[in-house]
Amino acid sequence: MQITTPDIGVDKATVAEILVKVGDTIAVDDSIVLLESDKASVEVPSTSAGVVKSILVNLGEDVAEGAVLIELEAEGQTEAPAVVATPKVEEKSAPVATKVEVAQATPVTASQVVDVQVPDIGVEKAIVAEILVNVGDVVAVDDSLVLLESDKASVEVPSPVAGTIEAIEIQAGDSVKEGVVILKVKTATTAPVVEAPKAGAVSASAPVKTEIAPQATVAVQTGVIEIAVPDLGVDKATVAEILVQVGDTVEKDQSIVVVESDKATVEVPSTAAGVIKAIHVQLGQSVSEGIALVTIEGQSSAPVVAPVPTEAPKASVKAQPAPMASASKAIEVVASQGADKLTKAQNDANAKVYAGPAVRKLARELGVVLSEVSASGPHERLMKEDLVAYVKMRLTAPQVAPVAQAVAQVSGLPKLPDFSAFGGVEEKVLTRLQQVSIPQLSLNNFIPQVTQFDVADISELEAWRNDLKGNFKKEGISLTIMAFIIKAVAHLLKEERDFSGHLADDGKSVLLRNEIHMGIAVATPDGLTVPVLRHPDQKSIKQIAVELGVLGQKARDKKLSPKDLQGANFTITSLGSIGGTAFTPLVNWPQVAILGISPATMQPVWNGEGFDPKLMLPLSLSYDHRVINGADAARFTNKLTKLLKDIRSLLI
Known part of the structure; x- marks a missing residue:
């Protein structure tokens, strides 16, 4: 058997x-x-x-x-002999x-077409985000075929066989579930032919x-399954809450642990149904991807x-x-x-690179750190050819003496003095979201940051918003001035691409992004979090307003997924109607610019003959001076004030 x-x-x-x-x-x-x-x-x-x-x-x-x-x-x-025919032997005979x-088998090569189906990806349905192959492409086992996205994660579906793509049965944007045929692979097989x-x-x-x-x-049969920390988009997170106990029966996709990082609070779901046999983490423990959270005894489906x-x-x-x-x-x-030639730190670095399973396996065997390899695939996806080219380059490059690299250290502050002689203190514990935000905020010590201030006349824009918001409210949509600001900034970033780029690690170039993904700061009871609005330059004011409401509610309900917090290349933060006249927002590395919005106020504005009452909106643009000059920042805010004064300029 x-x-x-x-x-x-x-x-x-x-x-x-x-x-x-x-x-x-x-x-x-x-x-x-x-x-x-x-x-x-x-x-x-x-x-x-x-x-x-x-x-x-x-x-x-x-x-x-x-x-x-x-x-x-x-x-x-005992093992039965493999025979074709059994001779009859009389019991009384000698x-x-x-x-x-x-019988011997002679291998004969034949071809067959294999249906590749959507595997169990832990959710009921997913969207086809990207098709990574074309008809006629030759693929190997574990080569990524399709990128699927759900509200929980992005998953690359690997090929279970080697062969040639015969047909593609799905399209980008299709909703698929486990068992759906996504493509057909024509593969060569060896069929045994039995001789006499x-x-x-x-x-x-x-x-x-x-x-x-x-x-x-x-x-x-029953099986024991370990539920581990998934890819959270960050190196480490803290266990904020344990939602189950030993002996509890859980369903598939039921939340078992809440973890917090400097980006968000995320509920980790169970990947299987069963009974909790052990819990491997404690409150406040720092965990990373792959760390075991709980052990579940569940039913095997096979x-x-x-x-x-x-x-x-x-x-x-x-x-x-x-x-x-x-x-x-x-x-x-x-x-x-097949031995893994990388250290744990190098494997952790590899986990952050966009690459398929086959490429990752090859990198482990060759001892290559993927972050050092230039990607040529769509959306900066690392291809197997990139890895081969990198290895070839390293093998043929002349040996040079190692150069000591300067490692940036976070400047430490001295310990606090003793306040007991001055009345003592009362300790107030920061929320976990605030605690894990400290390392990210400390990176701002290494950014030469400057803030450019300006004001925009939004009198006509506010009047138009008031005309529209009644109909929007009937549809359950909250139309705020932020939706218009996002649309104007997204339009401007297509012209001023440096503001949505990144300074290269070697400090010799600026990496210009091909898409716009805008971080929108949201205040929650636990602290500030920054979900990402995708492609605002391609959306209408109404679409932006709807997505703002959804992201804001998810942030307050602690329902943001890691994907909701990744990939931003510009951020907008607003004081809303709290008060104040201006502030200096901190650039969120690796971004190079952030726009702060203060409450708008009525102010007298000289028109050449007299003063007119105008609704003026204060703007605070903080930027990384290594990438952006003062003149560039002044030009950016000047263009933005003109767009906000007459939003019709977007149509020109």
Whole structure:
């Protein structure tokens, strides 16, 4: 019988350790293989007792649900000889030497078309964000085919087979779920062709009875699953709340832990249904991607097929000795080839780079830090060709003496003095969101920041907003002045691209972004968070107003996902109607500019003959002086005031 990979909660996992060897006698639930993924490590138990007949996986090999791991000879059975025909032998006759030889298979290459389906991605539905291949492309196993997005994460679907893309069954923007066919791959397979049996010596002294063992379905097995910290978009986060207890029964996608970072508060959902067996974290603990949160005992969805024992054949067959030395050597070679040559810190750096599973695996084997490789794929996606070119360049480049790099250290402040002689103190604990924001805010110490102040006449814009907001309110939409400001700034950023760019690490260039993703600061009871509004330059005022309301509510309800907080290249922050005349917002690295909005007030404005009452909006543009000059900032705010004074300029 064959022991297969159960449902381990991920599409694929790597064979990290083989816990048995050929000839071992194992019992039910004995661990046979250790599998590792980017989420957790799982020991696969045997679903039956018996003797290990063969091991069908190698160290470092990727396996998916249903993949055969080992072949097991059940207790009480002996291996049946593979014969095409069994000669009849009379019980009373003397021993007869009968020659029977096992049929041999000759491999013949044939092609077949494989349907690639949406795997279990942990959500009911997802949107096809990007199709990464074209018809006619040749793909290898684990090459990324399609990028799917949900409200929880972005997932690249890898190819389960190697071959040529025959057809693409979906389009960008389609909503798909598990089991939907996304494309067809034409792959070459090797089909065995059985030859006629030839004579060979088998000694038979008794009647030989051969039966085909029927198969029976064994009851579904339970499995232990570790739920780990997913990709939060940050290096570390703090456990703010544990929502379950040992013994609780949870459903799939039910929130189990709340973690907080300097970006947001995120609820981590369970990837499987079951009973909580252990909790591995504590309140206030700092965790990163891959750290185990809880252990769940759940039901495996894969039935296990086992043969029913039949009468054992009595013919003795002389077995050929297995070449154990060669097999061990092959396993050692595979292990050495698949070994991870990177440190934990380098692997953490690789996790932040946009690349597919096959590229990541190759990088680990070659010891390449992906952040050092230039990406040529769409949306700065790292391709396998980029990795190969980088390695070739490093191998052919002349050796140079290592240069010590200056590491920027956060300036430390001295310890506080003792205030006991002056009445003492009362300690007020910062919220976790405030605590984890401190390192990000400290980066501002290394940015030479300047703030440009200006005011915009929004009298006509406010009058137009008042005319519109009644109809918007009937539709349940809150139309604020912020929606108009976002639209105007997005239009301006297409002209002034430096303001939405980033200073390169070497300080020799500015990285100009091809898309606009705008961070909008939102005040919550726990502190300030900055969700991201995507492509505001491509949206109407109404669309922007709707999305502002949704993002603001998600921020206040602590429902922002990591994706909601990533990728911004410009930020707007507003004091609303709280008060004040101006302020200097801090540039949010790696961005180079941020716009602050203060409350608008009625002011007398000289028209050449007299003073007119005008509604004036104060603007505060803070910028990184290494990238933006004062004249550039003055030009930016001047253009913005003109757009806000007459919003019709956007149509020209």
